Amino acid sequence: xxxxxxxxxxxxxxxxxxxxxxxxxxxxxxxxxxxxxxxxxxxxxxxxxxxxxxxxxxxxxxxxxxxxxxxxxxxxxxxxxxxxxxxxxxxxxxxxxxxxxxxxxxxxxxxxxxxxxxxxxxxxxxxxxxxxxxxxxxxxxxxxxxxxxxxxxxxxxxxxxxxxxxxxxxxxxxxxxxxxxxxxxxxxxxxxxxxxxxxxxxxxxxxxxxxx
Ligand code: MD3
Ligand code: FE
Numbered sequence: 338x339x340x341x342x343x344x345x346x347x348x349x350x351x352x353x354x355x356x357x358x359x360x361x362x363x364x365x366x367x368x369x370x371x372x373x374x375x376x377x378x379x380x381x382x383x384x385x386x387x388x389x390x391x392x393x394x395x396x397x398x399x400x401x402x403x404x405x406x407x408x409x410x411x412x413x414x415x416x417x418x419x420x421x422x423x424x425x426x427x428x429x430x431x432x433x434x435x436x437x438x439x440x441x442x443x444x445x446x447x448x449x450x451x452x453x454x455x456x457x458x459x460x461x462x463x464x465x466x467x468x469x470x471x472x473x474x475x476x477x478x479x480x481x482x483x484x485x486x487x488x489x490x491x492x493x494x495x496x497x498x499x500x501x502x503x504x505x506x507x508x509x510x511x512x513x514x515x516x517x518x519x520x521x522x523x524x525x526x527x528x529x530x531x532x533x534x535x536x537x538x539x540x541x542x543x544x545x546x547x548x549x
Contacts, residue, residue, distance in 0.1 A: 339431065339432050339433075339434060342496060342512075343485065343496075343511070343512050343515070344510055344511045344512060345471070345507075345508065345509040345510025345511050345512040345513065346485060346506070346508050346512035346515070347432040347433065347506070347507045347509075348498060348500075348506050349428075349431055349432055349504065349505040349506070349507075350501065350503075350504050351501075351503045352428070352431060352475075352503060352504065352505035353477070353502075353503040353504075353505070354503070355503070355530050358477045358502060358503055358531040358532060359530075359532040361475065361477060361532075361538075361540065362477060362532030362533055362538060363532065364418075365391070365451075365538055365540070368391050368393055368415055369391050369449070369451070371412065372406075372410075372412035372413060372414065372415060373391065373392070373396060373405075373406030373409045373410060373412045373413075373414050373415075374391070374410070375389045375390065375391040375451065376390070376391075376409055377389055377390075378398070378399060379408060380399050381399055381400075386458075387452075387455060387456040387457055388450045388451065388452055388456045388457075388458050388519075389450070389451045389456075390448055390450050390451075391449050392406070392414055392447070392448055392449070393414055393415045393416070393417050393418075393421075393446065393449070394414065394415075394417030394445045394446035394447060394545075395414065395445065395545050395547065396414045397446070397448055397465065400464075400465055401465060402446065402466075402545050402547055404549075417444070417445050417446060421444070421447065421542065422442075422443055422444060424473075424542075425439070425442055425444045425473045426439025426442050427439065428473045428475075428505050428507060428542075429442055429471060429473070429507060429509075431505065432505060432507035433507070433509075441470075442470060442471070442544070444470075444473065444542035444543055444544050445543075445544060445545055445547075446543050446544075446545050447540055447541060447542045447543070448540075448541050448543075449539070449540050450538070450539045450540075450541075451536060451537070451538055452479070452481065452519065452522045452536055452538075452539070453522075453524075453535075453536050454479075454522055454524030454525075454535070454536070455522075456519075456522060456536075457518070457519055457520055457521065457522075458518045458519040459491075459518050460484065460486060460491035460492075460495075460516045460517065460518040461491070461516065461517070461518060462488075462514055462515070462516055462517075463514075463543070464514065465545075466544065466545050466546055467545065467546030468543075468544040468545065468546030469513055469514075470509070470543070470544035470546075471507050471508055471509030471510075472507070472508045472509075472541050472542070472543050473505070473506075473507055473541065473543075474500075474505070474506040474508070474539060474541045475504075475505060475539065475540045475541075476500040476501065476502060476504045476538070476539050477502050477503070477527075477531050477532070477533060477537070477538040477539075477540075478502055478527040478531055478533035478535070478536055478538050479502075479522050479523055479524055479525065479526045479527040479533075479535065479536055479537040480499050480500065480501045480502070480522075480523045480526040480527065480537075481499070481500050481519050481521060481537050481539075482498075482519065482520050482521040482522075482523075483498050483499070483506070483517070483519055484496070484497050484498075484517060484518045484519070484520055485497075485498060485512075485515060485517050486515055486516035486518075487515060487516060488511070488514050488515050488516070490516070495516075497520075499523075500539075501527075502527050502528060502531045502533075503531070519539075522536070522537050524536075
């Protein structure tokens with residue numbers, strides 16, 4: 338069942354069935370091919386992210402959302418499917434144990450991150466959204482160490498949590514703007530039955546608060 342890690346931050350281990358994980362992996366493989374292919378995001382100061390990312394609904398390029406993948410191939414990103422809106426609403430109902438928790442939740446973008454055994458994500462805040470609606474995170478494949486920090490600094494205090502295949506994590510309320518990162522992926526820990534032979538997939542749904 339759900340475990341509250343901090344105010345509004347809820348971990349639900351093993352929420353996704355293996356069948357659901359396989360369906361998500363298939364959908365993500367499809368999005369990774371296009372219209373805007375998955376890539377290592379280039380940062381404005383010259384860095385390149387070790388994580389590979391593909392976006393649907395809106396395209397995140399550091400540090401703004403656009404409809405077209407201007408830093409990839411200029412294509413308009415794939416539509417955010419309604420079945421994923423419903424999945425996001427169901428995630429809030431489960432995490433907050435409240436049948437109406439998803440009623441006002443209409444996510445319009447997802448960032449889909451793929452990690453190989455070396456990939457990491459440094460401590461950061463997600464602040465490009467013009468909404469304080471929760472972020473819904475789904476993990477598939479190899480287990481990672483997820484570092485959940487505080488809203489003031491990218492350093493301590495933080496809590497390290499393992500996120501395994503099928504886990505749901507919801508970040509709402511005061512946790513929405515906390516620093517967080519992925520310092521390590523434990524290569525080979527995932528069950529290939531989830532659809533991924535190696536590496537880790539993470540899907541984060543958000544409400545951008547943008548229109549157009
Ligand atoms: C807490 N992704 O895409 S998911 C990201 O596993 C991102 O790929 C990580 O951080 C990953 O921005 C972590 C958990 C997560 C996602 C968004 C959050 C935690 C969050 C936004 C606010 C607070
Ligand atoms: Fe993030």
